[in-house]
Amino acid sequence: MDNKEKQILVTAISLVLIFGCYALYVYNKYIAMNFAILNDFKFWGIAFLILIPVTIVAQIIIHIIFAIINKMVTNEDMVTLRDERDKLIELKAIQISHWIFTLGFLLAMGSQAIGMPHYSMFITLIVSGFISGIISEIAKIYFYRKGF
């Protein structure tokens, strides 16, 4: 496994960890004590808005830690160069991720169309965003390994 693939794997694992920890934190702190909060739009707005910077900052920290550990273990520097193949793979992965999120968006709207509770829409949106992010990273590894 080369450095690029390792970086992608770290991104995927960190996404799972960050999302998992954040979901657990929000559930224990707000939802477990008061289920009625699920129907509060303000709660969902804040939850979404906080998740974005938390994910970005945590990803940066995890990648810095990974780069340091990788340097100590393998004595190799991380590859920072992005060439035409990297950009093409990224575009293809983003395209796949976009379609998955679109499907999630349609499901979220569908849940409202059939009269499901409002929180099901937010949960579907947040889960589809998470799944599309993970699939995007898996797609990158697939394209790096198999080629196209």
Place this chain on the structure above:
Amino acid sequence: MSQQLISNHIRKLRFNADEMTQQALADKTGVTRQTIVAIENGKYFPTLELAFRIARVFNLPLEEVFSFHVEEDTKQTTEKKIK
């Protein structure tokens, strides 16, 4: 309908150029070593610009580094039928 295939002789050309490493070729063409590996293994077809840059490293015209084949589907179908 036809299947288009691009092959290359980069591995042979590197060997003839004082056993140039993949990393050295990557550095000269401004891409990563993994991209050179992928091109050599036929897993990635480079853009025209990168193809010209690779050819320039070996001081050869493009067609001596890359070659283009067209295989007719009909030919493949016939071969499958024979098998």
